Amino acid sequence: MTKSLRVDVIQPEGASLPPRVSYSQLSKYNQCGLRYYFNYVASWTEPQTSSLVGGNIAHDVIERLYRLPNEERTLERALELLREHGPRLLKSPECAKFANDNAMKANVKEAVENLFKLESPSELVVEPEHLEMELEVEIDGVKFFGKVDRFTVDGVNRVTDYKTGKNPGRYVDDKLKQPYLYALAFKMQHDIDVDEVELIFLNAKHIEKRPVDFAIAEAMGVSLVRMRADSELSVTASAWDARPGKLCSYCVFEAVCPAVTTGAAKPGSIESDNALIQLGLTRRSY
Numbered sequence: 001m002t003k004s005l006r007v008d009v010i011q012p013e014g015a016s017l018p019p020r021v022s023y024s025q026l027s028k029y030n031q032c033g034l035r036y037y038f039n040y041v042a043s044w045t046e047p048q049t050s051s052l053v054g055g056n057i058a059h060d061v062i063e064r065l066y067r068l069p070n071e072e073r074t075l076e077r078a079l080e081l082l083r084e085h086g087p088r089l090l091k092s093p094e095c096a097k098f099a100n101d102n103a104m105k106a107n108v109k110e111a112v113e114n115l116f117k118l119e120s121p122s123e124l125v126v127e128p129e130h131l132e133m134e135l136e137v138e139i140d141g142v143k144f145f146g147k148v149d150r151f152t153v154d155g156v157n158r159v160t161d162y163k164t165g166k167n168p169g170r171y172v173d174d175k176l177k178q179p180y181l182y183a184l185a186f187k188m189q190h191d192i193d194v195d196e197v198e199l200i201f202l203n204a205k206h207i208e209k210r211p212v213d214f215a216i217a218e219a220m221g222v223s224l225v226r227m228r229a230d231s232e233l234s235v236t237a238s239a240w241d242a243r244p245g246k247l248c249s250y251c252v253f254e255a256v257c258p259a260v261t262t263g264a265a266k267p268g269s270i271e272s273d274n275a276l277i278q279l280g281l282t283r284r285s286y
C-alpha cells in the first residue's frame with residue numbers, strides 16, 4: 001500500500017460525515033482519505049466522466065430490459081430501449097457535455113450487445129423487486145446502504161453486478177469486495193444466505209463467479225466499521241491521510257492537494273475553496 005501522509009484541513013462549518021456508508025465511499029476512503037474528505041465531508045462534487053455516464057446508461061437499459069416479460073427480452077428490444085433512453089439520460093445538465101461522445105456511445109452499445117453473448121436474458125428468471133434492490137443495514141452501529149444490480153434465486157442465491165469498461169485482470173479480487181459486502185448485508189437484513197457472487201464485465205465479455213466465502217463477507221463488514229471509526233477520528237482531529245500514488249493523476253483535487261502540490265492552501269480554507277471553484281467544481285449543501 002502507498003505510504004500515507006497526514007494533511008491538516010479546515011473542517012467546513014456544519015459539515016459532518018455522511019449518515020450512511022456505501023461501498024463506493026469505503027472504496028474511495030481506502031484509496032485516499034483526503035479525497036474522501038473533499039468528496040464526502042467538504043461535499044465537493046466530482047464531475048461526471050465519459051465512462052461513468054456510459055456505465056449509468058448501460059445499467060439503466062439492462063434494468064429496463066429485465067423488467068420486461070421474458071419473451072420480450074430480445075437484442076432488438078434492448079437496442080430500442082437504448083435509442084429511447086440513452087438520449088434522454090444525456091439531456092440531464094451534468095451529462096449534456098457527453099451528448100456527442102461517440103466513443104462512449106459505441107461502448108454502451110457494445111455492452112448491451114455483449115450481454116446477449118454472456119447470458120440469455122429471455123431465460124433468466126428474476127423478480128422485478130430483485131432489480132436495483134436496495135439494502136440498508138446497521139453493521140456494528142454503522143449504517144450501510146447499497147443497491148444490488150440483480151438478485152436471482154434459481155437453486156443458487158446469486159448477487160450480480162454489471163461492470164462496463166476493461167477487464168479487471170489482477171484487480172478482480174478487489175472488484176469482488178462489493179458483492180461480498182452485499183452478501184453480508186443480505187444475511188443481516190433478510191436472513192438470506194447468498195451462495196454466489198457474480199460480476200458481469202460487459203465490454204470485456206467476461207463473467208467472474210465465486211462461491212460466497214462468508215469469512216470474506218464478514219471481513220468486508222469489519223473493514224467498513226474500521227473505516228467509519230477512522231474517519232470519525234479524522235473529523236475530530238481535522239486531519240486526513242492522503243495516499244499519493246498513481247491514482248493522483250485521475251483525482252480532480254490534485255491541484256489543491258497539499259500532499260502532491262507544493263504551495264497548495266490548506267484544504268477547507270477560502271483559498272483552497274476558491275481554487276476548486278476556479279476549476280469548475282461545485283459542492284452539495286450540508
Ligand code: SF4
Nearest residue numbers: 032035248251254257
Ligand atoms: S491528489 Fe492524490 S493524495 Fe491528493 S487527494 Fe487526490 S488521490 Fe489523494
